[in-house]
Amino acid sequence: MASKRDYYEILGVSRSAGDDELKRAYRSMAKKYHPDANPGNKTAEEKFKEVNEAYEVLKDGKKRSAYDQFGHAGVKAGSAGGPGGGGFSDFGDMGDMFSEIFEGFFGGTSGRSRGGTQSRARRGSDLRYDLTINFIDSAHGTEVNLEVPRMETCDSCQGTGAKAGTRKKACSACQGTGQVRMTQGFFSVMRTCPTCQGEGYVIEQPCMVCRGEGRKRVIRKITVKIPAGVDTGSRLKISGEGEAGINGGPRGDLHIVIQVEPHLIFSRDEEDVLCEVPVPLTTAVLGGEIEVPTLNGRVTMKIPAGTQTGKTFRMRGKGFPNLRGLGTGDHLVTAKVETPTKLNSKQASLLKEFEKLTGNDAYPVVRQFLDAIKRL
Ligand SMILES: [Zn+2]
Numbered sequence: 001m002a003s004k005r006d007y008y009e010i011l012g013v014s015r016s017a018g019d020d021e022l023k024r025a026y027r028s029m030a031k032k033y034h035p036d037a038n039p040g041n042k043t044a045e046e047k048f049k050e051v052n053e054a055y056e057v058l059k060d061g062k063k064r065s066a067y068d069q070f071g072h073a074g075v076k077a078g079s080a081g082g083p084g085g086g087g088f089s090d091f092g093d094m095g096d097m098f099s100e101i102f103e104g105f106f107g108g109t110s111g112r113s114r115g116g117t118q119s120r121a122r123r124g125s126d127l128r129y130d131l132t133i134n135f136i137d138s139a140h141g142t143e144v145n146l147e148v149p150r151m152e153t154c155d156s157c158q159g160t161g162a163k164a165g166t167r168k169k170a171c172s173a174c175q176g177t178g179q180v181r182m183t184q185g186f187f188s189v190m191r192t193c194p195t196c197q198g199e200g201y202v203i204e205q206p207c208m209v210c211r212g213e214g215r216k217r218v219i220r221k222i223t224v225k226i227p228a229g230v231d232t233g234s235r236l237k238i239s240g241e242g243e244a245g246i247n248g249g250p251r252g253d254l255h256i257v258i259q260v261e262p263h264l265i266f267s268r269d270e271e272d273v274l275c276e277v278p279v280p281l282t283t284a285v286l287g288g289e290i291e292v293p294t295l296n297g298r299v300t301m302k303i304p305a306g307t308q309t310g311k312t313f314r315m316r317g318k319g320f321p322n323l324r325g326l327g328t329g330d331h332l333v334t335a336k337v338e339t340p341t342k343l344n345s346k347q348a349s350l351l352k353e354f355e356k357l358t359g360n361d362a363y364p365v366v367r368q369f370l371d372a373i374k375r376l
């Protein structure tokens with residue numbers, strides 16, 4: 001179970017493959033490994049099973065998106081290998097980031113308790129929490145207090161579902177196995193016990209607090225550290241903070257999906273921060289210093305004489321930290337030269353004098369342009 005192969009890989013298609021492409025790939029693979037074409041070949045038989053399992057999931061839009069998001073854990077296609085036996089090598093696109101931030105997540109998707117009772121232990125559901133944070137917090141990381149509504153084991157009955165002081169009883173219809181034998185002619189098949197719905201026990205006096213469910217809804221307060229560098233769409237997985245399991249099954253996980261609010265001045269491109277800074281005409285012409293906001297406060301930046309609108313300056317290492325620890329982005333400042341307006345007569349006459357002195361000599365682009373249109 002430890003090395004369950006990627007379904008797309010099994011069918012030899014890309015993750016963006018459409019339905020037709022999937023179908024074609026499936027048909028040709030199924031033909032190739034079909035037992036009729038490979039009598040007695042164990043490897044082919046395994047492959048045939050694998051191909052069928054992969055197609056079963058990917059042809060179904062719902063299962064496919066669950067698989068894309070959570071890998072094999074999302075579709076529970078594998079047989080339960082007991083608690084902790086899942087072996088989920090793949091966690092979709094978010095895998096890399098998660099494994100960096102949180103390690104050792106995911107137990108099995110389900111498992112059976114091995115003890116005297118045959119009650120089925122089931123893993124609690126995963127929960128999703130959409131969290132909006134501001135731009136600066138996404139750059140520096142932050143700590144947030146969340147209130148997560150979720151199912152908790154009922155403490156009044158310790159999760160048994162039976163009223164305090166009473167016990168659940170093994171189901172007499174199936175002797176607690178959860179399954180009954182049905183005989184039809186020559187055939188005898190095992191069916192889920194209809195009396196206990198396969199649970200193996202019945203509750204005669206349900207717990208009043210949880211109405212026999214063994215779990216109850218509560219608001220759980222948790223504090224979560226958001227790492228520096230998260231972006232809209234980043235997902236954090238908090239193991240074991242999902243819903244309580246059933247019959248002693250493991251807890252589900254909590255998935256936090258980040259949304260970053262837009263910033264008035266900054267925007268983001270991968271790990272780089274971008275901003276546009278207005279520059280007075282004279283500073284742009286003569287060169288000088290401008291004030292630039294960064295993620296870590298204001299800094300003074302020198303710009304050279306002759307700076308044009310649209311010119312971008314790069315400040316190395318002043319961007320977002322990479323979530324996988326691969327360095328830090330840059331801060332890119334784009335100059336936007338501001339033309340002065342509302343000049344008084346003295347100011348205007350100085351500029352007129354300047355114009356007389358320079359003509360088009362100071363404007364090579366203008367000169368080129370004029371030459372070009374003359375030639376048209
Ligand atoms: Zn209870």
Ligand SMILES: [Zn+2]
Nearest residue numbers: 171174193196
């Ligand atoms: Zn039963």
